[in-house]
Each structure stands twice: as C-alpha cells, then as structure tokens.
Amino acid sequence: MIQSMTGFGKHIVELPNKKITIEIKSLNSKNLDLNARMPSQYREKELQLRNLISKNMVRGKVDFSLYVEITGEETSASVNAPVVKKYMEQLKAIPETGRKDDVELLKMAIRLPDALQTERDEIDEDEFKTIENGVEKALVEINQYRSDEGNALEKDFRARIENLKALLEEVIQLDPERIEGVKERLQKAISELKENVDENRFEQELIYYLEKYDITEEKIRLENHLDYFEESLNSEDSNGKKLGFIGQEIGREINTIGSKSNYAPMQKVVVQMKDELEKIKEQLLNVL
Numbered sequence: 001m002i003q004s005m006t007g008f009g010k011h012i013v014e015l016p017n018k019k020i021t022i023e024i025k026s027l028n029s030k031n032l033d034l035n036a037r038m039p040s041q042y043r044e045k046e047l048q049l050r051n052l053i054s055k056n057m058v059r060g061k062v063d064f065s066l067y068v069e070i071t072g073e074e075t076s077a078s079v080n081a082p083v084v085k086k087y088m089e090q091l092k093a094i095p096e097t098g099r100k101d102d103v104e105l106l107k108m109a110i111r112l113p114d115a116l117q118t119e120r121d122e123i124d125e126d127e128f129k130t131i132e133n134g135v136e137k138a139l140v141e142i143n144q145y146r147s148d149e150g151n152a153l154e155k156d157f158r159a160r161i162e163n164l165k166a167l168l169e170e171v172i173q174l175d176p177e178r179i180e181g182v183k184e185r186l187q188k189a190i191s192e193l194k195e196n197v198d199e200n201r202f203e204q205e206l207i208y209y210l211e212k213y214d215i216t217e218e219k220i221r222l223e224n225h226l227d228y229f230e231e232s233l234n235s236e237d238s239n240g241k242k243l244g245f246i247g248q249e250i251g252r253e254i255n256t257i258g259s260k261s262n263y264a265p266m267q268k269v270v271v272q273m274k275d276e277l278e279k280i281k282e283q284l285l286n287v288l
Contacts, residue, residue: 002157003238003288004149005029005060009142013134015127021067022134024053024142028286029061038066045128049135056139059240059288066131084109146288153283154233157243160276161226164250167273168222171257171266175215178263182213213260222253240287247281 005028013020032054036046053064087109088102229246232239254277258270 001147001236001238002150002154002233002240002243003143003146004153004286005146005240005288006149006286007060007142007145009138009140009145011134011138011141013130015130017071019069019071020131020134021065021069022131022138023063023065023067024135024138025063025065026057026060026142026146029059032057032059033061034064035062036064036066038064039068041123042066042068042131045123045131049132052132052135053139056143064135079110087112150238150287153287156283157233157280158230160280161230163276164273165223165226167269167276168219168226170269171215172219174263174266174269175219178261178266181263213262215257215260218253218257218260222250222257225250225253238288240284243287244281244284247277247284251277251281 005026007024007026009024011022013022034050034053034057036050038046038049049064049066053062084106088105091105091108225246229243229250232243232246251274254270254273258267258274261267261270
C-alpha cells in the first residue's frame with residue numbers, strides 16, 4: 001500500500017489557561033526536511049518533538065507548527081514600569097513631539113523596545129506530555145490523509161500500467177508486419193540496383209540487419225518490468241524510490257523499442273507509451 005507525501009494533520013489541546021494548536025503539513029521531497037515553529041519557551045523540548053515526528057514521517061518537506069493562545073487571566077508578560085516611565089520623561093523633554101499629555105506619551109512609550117518584559121516559565125511536564133499526545137494525534141491524522149492520497153495514486157498507477165500493457169500488445173502485434181516491411185524495403189532496394197546479387201550473401205546481410213532491429217528482448221523485459229511495478233504496488237510498505245527505479249527501467253526499454261522500430265505505426269504507439277510513463281513519473285515524485 002503506497003502513501004502520498006502530501007498531507008495535513010491538526011489537533012487542538014485545551015488547557016485551563018491556554019489553548020495550544022498543533023499543525024503538521026507535508027509536501028514531497030527526496031529526504032525528510034523538517035521545519036519547526038514554536039514559542040521560545042518550548043524550544044528546549046524541540047528535539048524530542050522532532051524525533052517523534054521523524055519516526056512517523058520518514059520522507060517529505062514537513063512543517064510543524066505549535067501555536068499558544070492564552071485563555072486565562074495568567075500571563076507571563078508584564079509592563080516594565082521603570083523603562084516606560086523613563087521613556088515618558090524623555091519624550092516630554094522633546095519639544096518637537098508636541099505632546100504633553102501623559103496618556104498620549106504613555107501610548108507612545110508602550111510601543112518602544114523593552115516596554116514589556118516576559119518572564120520565562122519552566123515547562124510543566126504534565127503540559128508537555130499533553131502536547132506530545134496532541135502531536136501523536138496530529139500524526140495519525142496526517143498519515144491517514146497520506147494513505148487516502150496514496151489510494152488515489154495507486155488507482156491511477158494501475159490504470160496507466162494496464163494502458164502500457166495494452167500498448168505493448170499493440171507493439172507485439174505490429175512486429176511481424178514491421179519485419180516484413182523491412183524485408184520488402186531491402187529487396188526493393190536490391191532490385192533497383194539492377195545488378196547480380198549473391199543470394200547467400202544477401203540472406204546473411206538480411207539476417208544481420210533483422211537481428212540489429214530485433215526487439216524481442218526489449219518486449220520481454222518491458223513486460224517483466226510492468227509486472228514488477230504492479231507487484232511492488234501490492235507490498236505492505238510504501239517505497240516511492242523503488243517504484244521510481246522501476247519506472248526508469250520501463251522508460252529505458254520503451255526508448256530502445258522506439259529507436260529500433262524504424263516503422264511509423266510502431267513509433268506512434270511508442271509515443272503513446274512515453275506519454276503514459278511520463279504521467280506515472282510525475283505522480284511518483286509524490287509517493288512516500
């Protein structure tokens with residue numbers, strides 16, 4: 001069962017005096033690229049949260065956000081009274097301000113640096129445990145999202161692999177006609193020379209030419225690669241890199257068939273095969 005690397009998970013933790021919102025978003029990436037945003041007082045626990053997320057996400061560009069909203073009367077921020085008072089005195093001494101009213105001066109002073117001071121609170125272990133549980137629930141949600149996206153991708157892959165198999169069958173049916181066409185062209189070219197030709201030598205050259213453009217091995221390998229791709233879709237784990245490697249091998253065989261075909265109807269089928277494979281490759285970039 002495959003999983004997508006695109007997903008979103010969210011969980012809200014309600015505490016007596018604060019509301020904590022946990023969000024995890026992910027996009028496709030070759031490796032795990034985890035970006036964490038959280039208030040400074042929780043930074044000491046960042047490594048633990050990163051490890052928890054890394055174990056569950058494996059790959060992808062992941063954005064983890066922790067938002068804290070104070071809902072109770074308690075707050076860690078307070079007015080730095082001595083600093084504000086000093087600001088007001090200095091502003092009052094500047095004639096150009098045109099302000100003498102204390103209320104107006106206070107409005108100006110409170111916006112200046114260090115007017116507010118924040119006391120650093122120690123993280124309560126029970127609170128952090130609740131946050132960890134919230135992160136785990138958000139991870140469950142995002143992994144479910146990834147699985148749902150993966151199911152849609154899997155259906156698309158299976159449909160396109162079936163299309164490639166049908167196109168391969170067309171190639172197989174066109175092959176005898178192509179070989180006859182090659183023989184006719186060579187015989188016609190020889191007859192136009194109006195020269196005596198050694199029939200044995202002609203047969204040897206014809207065999208060499210036909211072997212050079214024989215696609216039997218490519219057809220067999222391509223069929224095996226398509227079967228292997230489907231077999232890999234049935235595996236329990238999601239391995240986008242493995243499917244990507246198989247996709248490369250499929251492309252290699254299709255390209256070889258195209259270069260050897262030397263027959264317009266077969267080359268048209270090859271173009272259709274390349275189009276189907278390109279769509280598979282685009283989607284594979286998003287598989288975990």
